[in-house]
Amino acid sequence: MKQLVRNVKIIGTGSYVPEKIYTNKDIEAFVETNDAWIQNNLGIKERHIASDIEATSDLASQAGLKAIEDAGLRVEDIDLIIVATSTPDRLAPSTAAIVQDKIEAYNAVAFDISAVCSGFLYGMSVATQFIASGVYDNVLVIGADTFSKITDWTRRDCVFFGDGAGAAVFSNGNINEGFQAFRLYTDGRGKMNFTIPAGGSEMPANSDTIAKRLHYFQMNGNAVYETGTKVLPIAINQVLEDTGLSISDIDYMIPHQPSIKILQKTAEIIGLPWEKVMTNMDKYANTSGGTIPILLDEVNKSGKLKKGDVVLFAAVGSGWTYGASILKWA
Numbered sequence: 001m002k003q004l005v006r007n008v009k010i011i012g013t014g015s016y017v018p019e020k021i022y023t024n025k026d027i028e029a030f031v032e033t034n035d036a037w038i039q040n041n042l043g044i045k046e047r048h049i050a051s052d053i054e055a056t057s058d059l060a061s062q063a064g065l066k067a068i069e070d071a072g073l074r075v076e077d078i079d080l081i082i083v084a085t086s087t088p089d090r091l092a093p094s095t096a097a098i099v100q101d102k103i104e105a106y107n108a109v110a111f112d113i114s115a116v117c118s119g120f121l122y123g124m125s126v127a128t129q130f131i132a133s134g135v136y137d138n139v140l141v142i143g144a145d146t147f148s149k150i151t152d153w154t155r156r157d158c159v160f161f162g163d164g165a166g167a168a169v170f171s172n173g174n175i176n177e178g179f180q181a182f183r184l185y186t187d188g189r190g191k192m193n194f195t196i197p198a199g200g201s202e203m204p205a206n207s208d209t210i211a212k213r214l215h216y217f218q219m220n221g222n223a224v225y226e227t228g229t230k231v232l233p234i235a236i237n238q239v240l241e242d243t244g245l246s247i248s249d250i251d252y253m254i255p256h257q258p259s260i261k262i263l264q265k266t267a268e269i270i271g272l273p274w275e276k277v278m279t280n281m282d283k284y285a286n287t288s289g290g291t292i293p294i295l296l297d298e299v300n301k302s303g304k305l306k307k308g309d310v311v312l313f314a315a316v317g318s319g320w321t322y323g324a325s326i327l328k329w330a
Contacts, residue, residue, distance in 0.1 A: 007131075007132060007172060007173050007174065007175060007178055008127070008128040008131045008132050008170055008171070008172065008173055008178045008179050009170070009171060009172070009173030009177050009178035009179070009327075009330040010168045010169065010170055010178075010296075010327070010329075010330070011071040011072075011073075011169050011170070011171045011330070012067045012068065012069070012070035012071025012072070012073070012168065012169040013066075013067050013070055013166070013167065013168045013169075013293065013296055013297040013300045013301070014062075014063045014064065014065065014066025014067030014068070014069070014070055014166070014167045014168075014297055015063050015066065015164065015165065015166040015167070015290075015293060015294040015297040015298070016059050016062035016063040016066065016164065016165050016166075017048040017059070017162075017163065017164040017165075017284060017287075017294070018048045018049060018050045018051060018054055018059065018163055018164070019048070019051075020048065020049045020050070020051060021046050021047070021048055021049070022046065022047055022049050022162075023035075023045065023046045024038045024039065024044065024045060024046065024159065027158065027159055030153060030154070031153065031154060031155065031156055031158055031159075032156060033156050033159055038159050039282075041259065041260070041261055042159065042160065042259045042260060042261070042281070042285075043259060043260025043261075043263075043279065043281045043282055044159065044160075044281050044282060044285045044286075045282045045283065046162075046282075046283060046284075046285070047161065047162025047163070047284060047285035048162050048163055048164055048284060049148045049162065049163055050146045050148055050149070050163040054146070054163075055089045055146065056085050056087050056088060056089055056095055056144050056145060056146045056165075057083075057089045057095050057098040057099050057102060057144075058102075059144050059146065059163065059164060059165035059290075060083055060085070060095065060099045060142045060144035060165045060167070061099050061102040061103050062165065063142055063144065063165035063166050063167040063290075063293070063294075063297075064081070064099060064103055064140055064142050064165075064167045065103055066167065066297075067140060067142075067167035067168055067169050067297075068103075068140065068169060070169075071138075071169040071171070073138060073169065075103050075104055075105040076105070076107050077107075077137075077138050078105045078107065078108045078138050078139070078140045078169075079107065079108055079109065079130075079136035079137055079138050079139060080108055080109045080110070080127070080130060080136045080138075080139040080140070081096050081099060081100050081105060081108045081109070081110040081111075081139075081140045081142070082096060082110075082111060082112075082113055082123045082126060082127060082139065082140070082141045082142070083095045083096040083099055083110070083111075083112050083113070083123075083142045083143075083144060084112070084113045084114075084115065084119025084120045084122065084123040084141070084142065084143045084144070084289040085112060085113075085114070085119065085143070085144050085145055085288075085289050086114055086115075086116045086119065086145060086196075086288060086289065086318070087145045087146045087147060087149055087150060087288075088112060091199075091200075094110065094111055094112040095112055095144070096110035096111050096112050096142075097110045097111075099142065105140070108140070109136075113126065115289075115317055115319065115321040116194070116288060116289070116317035116318040116319065116321065117256050117258065117286070117288050117289065117291065117315055117316065117317030117318065117321075118184075118256070118315040118316060118317035118319070118321035118322055118323060119143055119288070119289035119317065120141065120143030120166070120289050120290075120291070120292045120293050120315070121184070121256075121292060121313055121314075121315045121323050121324075121325060122184060122321070122323070123141040123142075123143065124141055124168075124170070124179075124182075124313070124325060125182045125184055125323075125325070126141075127139040127141050127170040128170065128179050128182070131170055131171065131172060137171060137172060138169060138170070138171050139169070139170045139171075140167060140168075140169055140170075141167065141168055141169075141170060141293070142165060142166070142167040142293070143165065143166050143167070143287075143288075143289035143290045143291070143292060143293045143294075144164070144165035144166075144289060144290050145161075145163065145164070145165075145287055145288035145289045145290050146163045147161035147162070147163060147217070147286075147287070147288055148161070148162070148163050150196060150215065150216050150217050151216060151217065152213055152216040152217075155216075157217075157219055157221065159285070160219070160259075160285060160286050161217075161285055161286050161287070161288065162284045162285035162286065162287050163287060163290075164284055164287035164290040164294050165287075165290045165293075165294070166287075166290050166291075166292065166293025166294035166295070166296065166297050167293055167297075168293055168296060168297075173330055176328070177307075177308075177328050177329070177330035178327065178328060178330060179325060179326070179327050179328075180239075180242075180243045180245075180326040180327065180328060181239045181242040181243045181325065181326050182239070182323065182324075182325045183235050183238045183239050183242065183323050183324050183325070184321075184322075184323035185231065185234075185235060185320075185321070185322050185323055186319055186320065186321050186322075187231075187319070187320045187322075188319065188320075189320075190223065190227060190318075190319065190320035191318070191319060191320075192220075193219070193220040193223040193224065193227070193318070193320075194217065194218070194219045194220070194224060194317075194318035195217070195218055195318065196214075196215065196216070196217050196218070197209075197214040197215075197218065198212075198214035198215050199214075199215050224258065224259075224262075225259070225261065225262055227316065227320055228258050228259075228262040228266070228316045229262055229265045229266055229269065231316055231320065231322045232255075232262075232266045232314050232316055232322065232324070233266060233269045233270050235314060235322055235323050235324035236266075236270050236312065236314055236324045237270065238324070239312075239324045239325060239326050240326070243326050245310065245326065247270055247271050247272050249310050250272060250276060250310055250311075250312045250326075251276065251309040251310050251311065252276055252278055252299065252304065252305070252309060252310075252311050252312070253267070253272060253276055253277045253278065253311075253312040253313075253314065254278050254292060254295050254296050254299060254311055254312070254313055255277065255278075255291075255292070255295075255312075255313065255314045255315065256286075256291045256292055256314065256315035256316065256317070257279060257280065257281040257284070257285075257286050257287070257291040257295065258286060258316065259281070259286075260279065260281065262316075263277055263279065266314075272312075278295055278298075278299050279295070280294065280295050280298055288317070291315075292313060292315060305329050306329065307329060307330060308328060308329065309328070309329040310326065310327075310328055310329075311326070311327045311328075311329055312324065312325075312326055313325040313326075313327065
């Protein structure tokens with residue numbers, strides 16, 4: 001279903017990553033891989049790793065407070081908090097409720113969204129609906145993940161992920177600015193290509209699941225590449241059609257950071273010059289729900305974004321979940 005959304009803009013951004021860093025060279029010491037392969041195929045040089053006492057809500061809270069400050073608001077002004085995460089602090093309560101308490105935003109409703117790497121994009125869509133309908137005025141959307149907590153550091157795929165959080169505050173805009181369109185998709189047939197087998201109701205935690213290391217993520221890397229390069233162009237071309245824009249109208253693409261190869265192939269397929277594709281996976285790797293908002297904050301704070309710039313967001317995640325959105329920067 002086509003979703004045209006108007007009069008909702010982003011008024012503040014923020015991000016936070018832990019201090020601890022694992023470089024590719026560090027990982028070479030405990031798993032069979034090499035720095036050159038990781039950089040050439042994934043575009044990753046290093047990743048930030050949460051400490052033993054840092055939970056997802058800690059990263060999310062820091063990013064959220066920075067976004068609220070950047071928006072010129074107080075925590076009391078936030079009506080709704082949405083946290084997109086696939087590494088929640090606990091199965092209950094929601095990480096959003098924990099964040100609400102940590103930042104003392106007690107006027108806000110709070111809930112989580114689980115769409116893995118597409119989570120922040122899904123969260124943006126939900127935020128715009130609440131504001132466009134007049135239910136809420138200021139919505140804080142946070143993408144945060146600590147994949148280091150569910151990474152098997154004895155496997156070669158440990159190189160893919162890092163920890164981090166990003167956030168944005170959404171509010172009312174005028175007819176000449178803000179979100180122009182969203183397209184969101186899900187294809188559950190791909191559900192086993194990236195999964196965490198144990199810990200839920202299907203396979204509750206017990207000594208057997210722990211011994212079999214079923215609480216770590218499992219990924220089919222080839223399927224991720226093939227799906228990403230197939231579905232991202234579909235979603236992007238659809239939002240371009242919805243808005244009547246062409247790829248030449250896009251000033252910046254701020255995508256999820258799955259791998260440099262996926263983004264390069266996607267840019268080639270849709271005909272977007274590579275210099276318009278923003279990336280930061282060299283510093284942070286794939287931070288899942290945190291990728292888009294961390295990158296958005298960096299691009300915003302760098303001064304690159306100018307009023308009226310047309311920004312394309314796109315993501316693909318486990319599920320499969322994927323989608324795209326277009327925003328006219330305010």
